Amino acid sequence: MATVRTAIDDKVESAIKAPRVETLALICIQDVVVEYGQPGKAPKRILNGVNLDIHPGEFISIVGQTGCGKSTLLRLVLAEEMPAQGQVLVEGSPRTQPDRRCGYVPQKYSLFPDRTVLENITFGLEVTEIGLFGGFSPARRVRRQAFQSDAIGYLRRMGLRESDAAKYPHQLSGGMQQRVAIAQALIMRPKILLMDEAFSALDPGTRAGMQRLIKDLWRETGTTILFVTHNPREAVILATRVIALGRTGGEDAGADIVLNLSVSNANNEPETAALVRRVEQSTFPAGTDLDEASAPEL
Amino acid sequence: MSILQIHAQPSRTTVWILSWFLFATGVASYFWVSRGRHLDNPDDRVMPTLRQMSQAFSDATLKPAEDDEVAADAGQQSLLMKIRKSMLWKDTMATGRRFLISMGLLFPAVLLGLHMGMFPYVGSFFLRFVLFFDKIVALSLLPILFIAFGIDELAKVMLIVVGVAPTIVLDAFNLTRSVPKEQIVKGFTLGAGDFSVTYRIVLKQIWPRVLNSIRLNLKAVMLFLFAGEMIASQDGLAYRIALLRRHMGMDTIIPYVLWVALLLFLVDFGMRTLNRKLHPWFQEA
Numbered sequence: 001m002a003t004v005r006t007a008i009d010d011k012v013e014s015a016i017k018a019p020r021v022e023t024l025a026l027i028c029i030q031d032v033v034v035e036y037g038q039p040g041k042a043p044k045r046i047l048n049g050v051n052l053d054i055h056p057g058e059f060i061s062i063v064g065q066t067g068c069g070k071s072t073l074l075r076l077v078l079a080e081e082m083p084a085q086g087q088v089l090v091e092g093s094p095r096t097q098p099d100r101r102c103g104y105v106p107q108k109y110s111l112f113p114d115r116t117v118l119e120n121i122t123f124g125l126e127v128t129e130i131g132l133f134g135g136f137s138p139a140r141r142v143r144r145q146a147f148q149s150d151a152i153g154y155l156r157r158m159g160l161r162e163s164d165a166a167k168y169p170h171q172l173s174g175g176m177q178q179r180v181a182i183a184q185a186l187i188m189r190p191k192i193l194l195m196d197e198a199f200s201a202l203d204p205g206t207r208a209g210m211q212r213l214i215k216d217l218w219r220e221t222g223t224t225i226l227f228v229t230h231n232p233r234e235a236v237i238l239a240t241r242v243i244a245l246g247r248t249g250g251e252d253a254g255a256d257i258v259l260n261l262s263v264s265n266a267n268n269e270p271e272t273a274a275l276v277r278r279v280e281q282s283t284f285p286a287g288t289d290l291d292e293a294s295a296p297e298l
Numbered sequence: 299m300s301i302l303q304i305h306a307q308p309s310r311t312t313v314w315i316l317s318w319f320l321f322a323t324g325v326a327s328y329f330w331v332s333r334g335r336h337l338d339n340p341d342d343r344v345m346p347t348l349r350q351m352s353q354a355f356s357d358a359t360l361k362p363a364e365d366d367e368v369a370a371d372a373g374q375q376s377l378l379m380k381i382r383k384s385m386l387w388k389d390t391m392a393t394g395r396r397f398l399i400s401m402g403l404l405f406p407a408v409l410l411g412l413h414m415g416m417f418p419y420v421g422s423f424f425l426r427f428v429l430f431f432d433k434i435v436a437l438s439l440l441p442i443l444f445i446a447f448g449i450d451e452l453a454k455v456m457l458i459v460v461g462v463a464p465t466i467v468l469d470a471f472n473l474t475r476s477v478p479k480e481q482i483v484k485g486f487t488l489g490a491g492d493f494s495v496t497y498r499i500v501l502k503q504i505w506p507r508v509l510n511s512i513r514l515n516l517k518a519v520m521l522f523l524f525a526g527e528m529i530a531s532q533d534g535l536a537y538r539i540a541l542l543r544r545h546m547g548m549d550t551i552i553p554y555v556l557w558v559a560l561l562l563f564l565v566d567f568g569m570r571t572l573n574r575k576l577h578p579w580f581q582e583a
Contacts, residue, residue: 106484185487
């Protein structure tokens with residue numbers, strides 16, 4: 001079928017081809033292969049030689065079909081998983097286990113159910129500044145009060161009330177829980193924030209609010225964000241760069257990056273729509289019903 | 299409306315009547331049969347009357363055991379003093395002491411299960427052994443325990459530990475493994491180390507469930523404790539029941555059995571209340 005090229009398509013094309021300003025990569029993913037195997041069975045390849053550099057301050061969306069390795073890629077950066085081949089470097093060094101350089105907001109179980117909202121937010125500060133057995137000295141009590149006032153500040157910034165501080169996670173809505181989870185991660189001032197389908201369980205209205213919030217926070221803090229979503233529109237609206245994963249070599253070949261698209265220069269709705277179309281074409285094969293993947297407007 | 303409907307909603311009064319019906323029927327049946335037996339044979343010892351049991355229980359709570367020496371000023375002692383020197387008090391204290399020591403020894407079992415679930419090397423080292431031990435019928439070890447540890451307190455406490463600890467270890471292990479991976483990863487990203495994650499995240503989350511598990515194993519704890527006391531002991535509730543069996547002392551045995559049931563009910567209620575107070579998030583979540 002013949003396609004009509006528009007000026008927007010040209011702009012998208014130039015955005016893809018535009019040379020990026022090279023700075024020292026914060027995250028360096030080099031020839032990474034991930035395989036899952038069961039005893040007695042041939043291992044299943046999930047990621048096949050993925051290469052990706054992520055620079056400080058970038059907002060990266062990772063999209064792709066279900067099971068294509070989006071969350072696996074995130075877990076590699078988190079060091080929750082190790083590659084079968086290749087390596088993942090953060091600030092130039094390989095990672096061995098998750099640490100506080102990376103904040104993490106998963107889709108589920110993002111908060112500790114046995115702690116109140118305030119205790120959840122201050123947990124990281126308490127554990128790093130006060131330690132396991134040092135919670136009773138007067139000096140530590142003063143520090144703890146400082147943590148709490150810091151946490152209240154974050155709570156307000158997330159649009160939550162001070163009265164929510166004493167609530168337990170199960171007393172909050174899904175959107176409120178994710179706001180607390182973001183506050184819990186950001187109070188530790190991580191260099192990288194990893195969000196694994198963090199908004200996918202939220203209703204469209206709440207989701208749009210959360211998208212606005214995370215974009216504002218990214219602008220304020222300059223934290224590098226890796227945001228996994230299955231929603232092309234959400235990916236384009238939020239990110240400066242969209243990484244699409246897909247299997248080009250068949251089901252058993254494992255996924256690789258099929259699109260590495262800078263989206264930061266989309267200034268209006270037609271440009272955004274064109275970029276979304278581009279992401280959809282790369283991510284989903286022709287004939288896929290994309291209704292479910294449509295995101296709410298920001 | 300049929301009573302066998304899933305959506306049936308009995309009134310509060312109906313629920314109250316239904317829930318007490320079997321108790322009332324059981325008590326009424328006992329005394330009806332007991333009365334019949336006593337009409338046939340006034341010296342019947344198998345089913346004592348309420349008056350006989352009240353008298354025996356009163357003696358048990360106010361008089362020392364037959365094998366104890368009676369103090370010279372026994373008649374002038376206060377009620378509290380009489381109770382504290384009574385057979386029931388002495389037996390309850392002896393059983394209670396063993397019970398508390400055994401419960402205390404179950405705490406390391408929780409910690410072992412926790413570490414087995416968190417640290418793969420510890421898990422690999424202990425899991426197979428604990429699984430094997432869990433399958434051994436503890437009562438079959440009783441002779442070995444008596445030979446190895448003598449017939450003193452240690453053998454009885456060890457019987458409880460051997461009988462219940464593997465279950466608690468495996469329960470704590472499974473509960474630890476069921477904590478979502480996200481929570482553990484989250485702990486690391488917030489700066490926690492291995493032991494902070496283990497104690498401040500995982501142990502805190504599984505603790506109310508572990509308490510529940512221990513509560514549900516109370517009956518097993520008492521079973522092993524009673525077995526030990528009945529076979530080799532000089533005091534304790536089970537020792538007294540076994541001793542009175544030889545004399546067909548049903549007027550004391552039945553109140554003793556009800557006393558044990560009441561104590562277990564109170565311990566169960568206490569643990570449930572404590573769990574609810576200590577972990578308000580747990581019941582509601």
